[in-house]
Amino acid sequence: xxxxxxxxxxxxxxxxxxxxxxxxxxxxxxxxxxxxxxxxxxxxxxxxxxxxxxxxxxxxxxxxxxxxxxxxxxxxxxxxxxxxxxxxxxxxxxxxxxxxxxxxxxxxxxxxxxxxxxxxxxxxxxxxxxxxxxxxxxxxxxxxxxxxxxxxxxxxxxxxxxxxxxxxxxxxxxxxxxxxxxxxxxxxxxxxxxxxxxxxxxxxxxxxxxxxxxxxxxxxxxxxxxxxxxxxxxxxxxxxxxxxxxxxxxxxxxxxxxxxxxxxxxxxxxxxxxxxxxxxxxxxxxxxxxxxxxxxxxxxxxxxxxxxxxxxxxxxxxxxxxx
Ligand code: NAD
Numbered sequence: 001x002x003x004x005x006x007x008x009x010x011x012x013x014x015x016x017x018x019x020x021x022x023x024x025x026x027x028x029x030x031x032x033x034x035x036x037x038x039x040x041x042x043x044x045x046x047x048x049x050x051x052x053x054x055x056x057x058x059x060x061x062x063x064x065x066x067x068x069x070x071x072x073x074x075x076x077x078x079x080x081x082x083x084x085x086x087x088x089x090x091x092x093x094x095x096x097x098x099x100x101x102x103x104x105x106x107x108x109x110x111x112x113x114x115x116x117x118x119x120x121x122x123x124x125x126x127x128x129x130x131x132x133x134x135x136x137x138x139x140x141x142x143x144x145x146x147x148x149x150x151x152x153x154x155x156x157x158x159x160x161x162x163x164x165x166x167x168x169x170x171x172x173x174x175x176x177x178x179x180x181x182x183x184x185x186x187x188x189x190x191x192x193x194x195x196x197x198x199x200x201x202x203x204x205x206x207x208x209x210x211x212x213x214x215x216x217x218x219x220x221x222x223x224x225x226x227x228x229x230x231x232x233x234x235x236x237x238x239x240x241x242x243x244x245x246x247x248x249x250x251x252x253x254x255x256x257x258x259x260x261x262x263x264x265x266x267x268x269x270x271x272x273x274x275x276x277x278x279x280x281x282x283x284x285x286x287x288x289x290x291x292x293x294x295x296x297x298x299x300x301x302x303x304x305x306x307x308x309x310x311x312x313x314x315x316x317x318x319x320x321x322x323x
Pocket of ligand 1: 007008009010034035037040058061079081082084120122150173175177182
């Protein structure tokens with residue numbers, strides 16, 4: 001089984017590749033990654049020596065390169081994306097290019113090859129929900145340019161199944177956390193700020209709610225969908241820990257020995273979705289998925305990882321500040 005993993009130098013993609021190659025499996029993996037600011041070759045250091053691993057630096061919008069690569073693989077697991085909502089508010093151009101045009105470029109190549117296509121989508125495509133949780137059948141109603149570009153890719157992927165019968169499977173997960181997470185996202189940003197004795201910028205009233213999913217659990221969910229999911233189906237993947245940003249901040253302050261005085265309330269993100277909540281009973285019933293990582297343990301391990309790996313995040317953070 002030859003798998004092309006796009007965006008495999010990023011947070012979740014690299015975790016997926018390290019997990020897949022960390023066991024004696026039949027899979028070989030080629031990572032296609034443009035190495036944008038979010039792609040980090042160091043995330044793949046532990047698998048670089050494997051004879052089941054290859055790395056290609058390139059753009060998912062490059063139809064020639066994508067065509068050649070997909071032709072030599074059986075399956076595509078598509079993580080590559082511009083992934084930061086705040087950046088999409090500042091400018092949506094790269095989001096439309098990579099998340100929409102890049103996805104369509106990959107889908108066309110997968111269609112020619114008849115390769116199975118796993119599209120890693122997000123709960124943000126559903127919009128915002130005050131109560132209850134979204135089943136996969138709910139209509140998509142994205143609000144940020146990031147979410148809209150992911151929804152476009154998600155719907156395109158499903159259209160290639162419905163129109164052409166391509167084996168497409170879509171996963172929609174909640175907020176991931178864990179090691180190797182780029183320090184512009186809330187958990188690694190807050191941890192690294194607190195490690196440096198800085199304040200943490202909390203948006204608005206801090207009452208926006210997210211469901212937290214450990215990256216180990218997400219990767220397990222994706223593997224269940226890749227290996228046992230049904231073509232044309234969407235699977236929500238949740239973590240089972242809903243917290244307001246204020247509650248999350250309090251846990252991080254406590255873990256790092258800080259108090260409320262380290263919070264800087266800042267102007268809310270434009271169009272900030274209030275609450276996300278996916279109903280993940282479908283993947284539980286069909287594929288036996290359940291999140292296994294308890295949030296308290298997962299968060300403590302994540303804090304320890306950032307404490308122990310300053311050399312990984314310090315240069316990235318300096319680069320972000322210089323933007
Ligand atoms: P990330 O930003 O850490 O990594 C994205 C990777 O894609 C980087 O390695 C980057 O270099 C690469 N990339 C970007 N543009 C590219 C292009 N044009 N061609 C090739 N490679 C390109 O993102 P992540 O957090 O690992 O997210 C992975 C996927 O999961 C994304 O599709 C994202 O939308 C989705 N997702 C993430 C979360 C989350 O909480 N992080 C939640 C839901 C869904």
